[in-house]
Amino acid sequence: MLPSYLTMAAILFCIGLYGALAKRNAIIVLLSLELMLNAVNLNLVAFSKYGVVPALTGQIFSIFTITVAAAEAAVAVAILIALFRSRGTVDVEAFDRMRR
Amino acid sequence: MFNVDITGEFIAFFAFAAIMIGGAVLMISLEKVVHMVISMAAVFLGLGGMYVLLDAEFVAFVQVLIYAGAVSILMIFGIMMTKHSGESEPVRPLHEALVAVGALSLFGLFFYAIRTTDFPDAAAAAPAEDNTMAIGELLFSGYIVPFELLSVLLTVAFIGAIALAKKEAE
Numbered sequence: 001m002l003p004s005y006l007t008m009a010a011i012l013f014c015i016g017l018y019g020a021l022a023k024r025n026a027i028i029v030l031l032s033l034e035l036m037l038n039a040v041n042l043n044l045v046a047f048s049k050y051g052v053v054p055a056l057t058g059q060i061f062s063i064f065t066i067t068v069a070a071a072e073a074a075v076a077v078a079i080l081i082a083l084f085r086s087r088g089t090v091d092v093e094a095f096d097r098m099r100r
Numbered sequence: 101m102f103n104v105d106i107t108g109e110f111i112a113f114f115a116f117a118a119i120m121i122g123g124a125v126l127m128i129s130l131e132k133v134v135h136m137v138i139s140m141a142a143v144f145l146g147l148g149g150m151y152v153l154l155d156a157e158f159v160a161f162v163q164v165l166i167y168a169g170a171v172s173i174l175m176i177f178g179i180m181m182t183k184h185s186g187e188s189e190p191v192r193p194l195h196e197a198l199v200a201v202g203a204l205s206l207f208g209l210f211f212y213a214i215r216t217t218d219f220p221d222a223a224a225a226a227p228a229e230d231n232t233m234a235i236g237e238l239l240f241s242g243y244i245v246p247f248e249l250l251s252v253l254l255t256v257a258f259i260g261a262i263a264l265a266k267k268e269a270e
Contacts, residue, residue, distance in 0.1 A: 035127075071253055077261070
């Protein structure tokens with residue numbers, strides 16, 4: 001069963017990668033990042049059951065990842081709201097002041 | 101190619117995989133932002149089901165509570181506090197095609213690596229008697245320092261988020 005779970009995680013990761021790079025709405029870019037983090041979590045939990053040395057450590061790791069991802073989402077949405085107040089848009093193409 | 105027995109676990113895995121891939125593809129292709137978040141919630145719920153299949157009940161509940169609950173609602177609040185009028189403005193066909201090719205080739209690489217790796221056929225670990233209790237014991241014995249550091253990180257992050265979102269309002 002392990003290769004099936006790994007393939008599933010790879011599919012999710014690649015869809016998330018496409019969304020993060022191709023979408024222009026910053027909220028959707030954030031959601032795609034969450035999708036990629038979730039794919040990694042699936043790998044961790046799958047290896048904690050089917051790995052060579054099955055252990056609960058994988059689940060502990062995924063809990064830590066989920067916590068950090070939650071903090072990241074909160075800060076990212078706050079930054080997005082602040083950016084929206086100063087720029088009036090959430091289009092990632094508009095956030096290029098540091099390039100000019 | 102997929103030489104797996106048709107067991108209950110495989111059927112459940114297949115159902116959850118269909119939900120998740122469907123949700124993820126819908127997330128990419130839908131037009132309205134709120135619909136995208138809802139389809140993303142379907143992906144999170146399917147992932148929670150997959151964790152149950154993997155004998156990780158506690159992680160499954162954390163997934164449903166934090167991702168399907170908190171993160172989705174947070175994103176919906178983020179959408180409500182910003183403006184989304186022109187969704188289908190000038191697209192970037194070349195850019196999107198390049199990104200699609202890159203993501204697909206990355207998936208091809210992953211798929212090749214997974215298929216050619218010879219995973220040792222270890223028998224699935226017997227699930228702990230009480231998953232939550234086992235995780236709690238491990239968390240508060242071996243991983244107590246990272247746990248405390250994470251609580252500090254969460255506090256700092258949320259105070260920072262409040263300060264960031266509030267400052268500009270004055």
